[in-house]
Structure formats: structure tokens, C-alpha cells
Amino acid sequence: MLVQDHLISIRSLTRDDILFLLKTAEELRTNPQPELLKGKLLASCFYEPSTRTRLSFEAAMLRLGGQVITVAEPKTEALSDGLRVIGSYADILVIRHPLEGSAQLASEVCSIPVINAGDGANQHPTQTLTDLFAMQQCFGQLEGLEVAFVGDLRYGRTVHSLARACALFDQRLYLISPPRLEMPEPLLNELRRSGLRSSGHESVEEIIEKVDLLYCTRLQRERMGSDPIDGYQINPDVLTSAKPSMRIFHPMPRADELPMSVDTSPHAYYFEQAAGGVFVRQALLAHLLGAL
Numbered sequence: 001m002l003v004q005d006h007l008i009s010i011r012s013l014t015r016d017d018i019l020f021l022l023k024t025a026e027e028l029r030t031n032p033q034p035e036l037l038k039g040k041l042l043a044s045c046f047y048e049p050s051t052r053t054r055l056s057f058e059a060a061m062l063r064l065g066g067q068v069i070t071v072a073e074p075k076t077e078a079l080s081d082g083l084r085v086i087g088s089y090a091d092i093l094v095i096r097h098p099l100e101g102s103a104q105l106a107s108e109v110c111s112i113p114v115i116n117a118g119d120g121a122n123q124h125p126t127q128t129l130t131d132l133f134a135m136q137q138c139f140g141q142l143e144g145l146e147v148a149f150v151g152d153l154r155y156g157r158t159v160h161s162l163a164r165a166c167a168l169f170d171q172r173l174y175l176i177s178p179p180r181l182e183m184p185e186p187l188l189n190e191l192r193r194s195g196l197r198s199s200g201h202e203s204v205e206e207i208i209e210k211v212d213l214l215y216c217t218r219l220q221r222e223r224m225g226s227d228p229i230d231g232y233q234i235n236p237d238v239l240t241s242a243k244p245s246m247r248i249f250h251p252m253p254r255a256d257e258l259p260m261s262v263d264t265s266p267h268a269y270y271f272e273q274a275a276g277g278v279f280v281r282q283a284l285l286a287h288l289l290g291a292l
């Protein structure tokens with residue numbers, strides 16, 4: 001059983017909580033429950049662009065028999081005022097907002113469960129559950145995998161949440177980022193204290209033979225100043241020295257770092273990864289609403 005009211009940060013989930021949610025997601029994938037959340041209403045509050053996260057939450061709710069209301073064009077008002085009112089209309093609320101701490105704020109002013117769908121560069125815990133679900137599908141287990149993060153590790157919230165989960169499952173991390181886009185030092189220190197094994201590298205070539213998973217991210221230009229920073233690009237030639245079982249994940253959307261020529265590679269798994277997001281969000285909605 002999940003003993004929490006909200007999901008604001010991946011830090012609040014134990015290893016067992018995560019395995020439990022992934023197990024439920026798999027059960028809902030193989031055995032759909034179209035009536036499970038009948039009569040329940042999700043408030044879908046996205047104050048930043050979103051395709052996969054928003055639509056997979058909404059699809060998850062609708063496929064479980066629930067309904068959805070959304071914020072279309074937010075008024076100019078204190079965020080807490082708007083959220084407090086929306087919280088009185090629905091049974092559960094999902095929020096994405098550019099401000100770090102916005103989901104925490106929502107959980108303080110709403111009396112219903114709140115799920116963080118991305119707060120600035122801080123956290124994106126349901127993307128992490130989606131990533132872990134995809135890892136289980138690819139590798140059959142999570143323990144001890146060798147994982148490389150490539151790209152913007154400073155402003156990318158998906159890697160900030162995922163790194164914490166990597167520590168919980170004793171995965172080893174290889175960190176590859178352009179200068180000035182390294183993972184924030186305080187977060188890295190926190191992860192190392194919790195036992196994470198990690199090292200920094202200059203190029204994908206250095207580590208490609210060793211890794212089970214290449215997790216690519218785009219440069220989060222909307223969170224950077226105007227300084228141009230060049231990112232990495234996954235060159236299909238580099239992949240020839242990867243293990244046959246190596247898989248490439250990307251939370252999407254992609255930019256130049258992952259050319260479409262990689263899509264036909266047997267290593268590419270990012271579209272399947274995104275598809276699983278509906279099941280993990282179904283599991284989370286069902287548990288937070290006490291339906292399972």
C-alpha cells in the first residue's frame with residue numbers, strides 16, 4: 001500500500017513503493033480496469049507546454065473510467081488562489097509549472113491529492129516511474145544496471161528525479177554533459193551520500209561499451225540564459241560498439257541530440273518508453289485515490 005497523499009518528489013517514495021507502483025502498472029496494462037475510477041475527477045493543471053505528460057495523465061484517467069477538467073488559459077492571479085479553487089472542484093490534481101516548489105505549494109493549499117508533473121528544473125517523479133517501467137520491460141529488473149545520462153544534467157528535471165531512483169536500485173551512473181550543464185553539486189552530493197556510484201565523462205565513446213542504458217536529454221534552452229551552449233549528438237556510428245542489449249531512452253521532446261536516423265536502430269526504445277507512461281500514471285491515480 002502507498003502511504004502518502006501526494007507525489008511531489010521521488011524522494012518520498014521508497015524502493016518498495018516504486019516496485020509496488022510498477023507492479024500495479026503492469027497489472028493494469030495486462031488487465032485493463034475501465035470502471036475503476038468511475039465518478040472521479042482529475043484537474044489537469046499545466047502552466048507549461050506538455051504533450052506526453054499531460055495526455056498520458058488524461059488518457060490514464062479516462063481509461064480508468066474517470067473524467068478530466070483542464071486549465072486552458074490561466075488568469076493572472078496568485079497561483080495559490082487558482083489552485084485552491086480548482087482543488088475544491090476535483091478529486092485529484094496534477095500540476096506542471098515553471099516555478100520550483102509549485103507542486104509543494106499546491107499540496108499545501110489543496111485538500112485533495114496532488115501530483116507533480118514537473119516543477120521548473122526541480123523534479124519530475126512520474127517521468128521517473130515511466131523510465132523505470134521501461135527499464136523493467138527492457139532488462140527484466142532494475143538492480144545494478146549501468147546507466148549513462150547524456151545532455152543537460154543541470155536544468156533537466158527528468159534526470160534529477162531519475163538519479164535518485166538509480167541510487168535506490170544500486171545502479172551505476174556515468175554522467176556526460178557539456179561544461180556548465182553538469183548535475184548540480186548539492187544534488188550529486190546528496191546522491192553520493194545515499195550510496196550512488198557515479199563518475200563524470202567527456203564523451204559517449206568513453207563509456208558506450210559498458211552501459212546497459214543511454215538516457216539522453218535535450219538542452220533545456222528555456223531555462224538557460226542567452227549563452228549559446230553546444231550539446232552532444234548521438235552519432236549512429238558510436239552505437240556500433242554498444243552491447244546488443246543496450247537501449248536508448250529519451251523523455252522527449254528531442255532536439256538535435258538524437259537524430260531520427262537512430263530511430264530504426266535496435267537500441268532505440270524511446271517511443272515504447274513513452275507509451276508505458278499511461279500505465280504508471282493509471283497506477284498512481286488509482287493508488288492515490290484509494291481505489292486499489
Ligand code: NCD
Nearest residue numbers: 052053118158218251252253
Ligand atoms: C520532459 C520535461 O518536461 O521535463 N518532458 C517530458 O515530460 N516527457 C523533458 C523535456 O522537456 O526535455
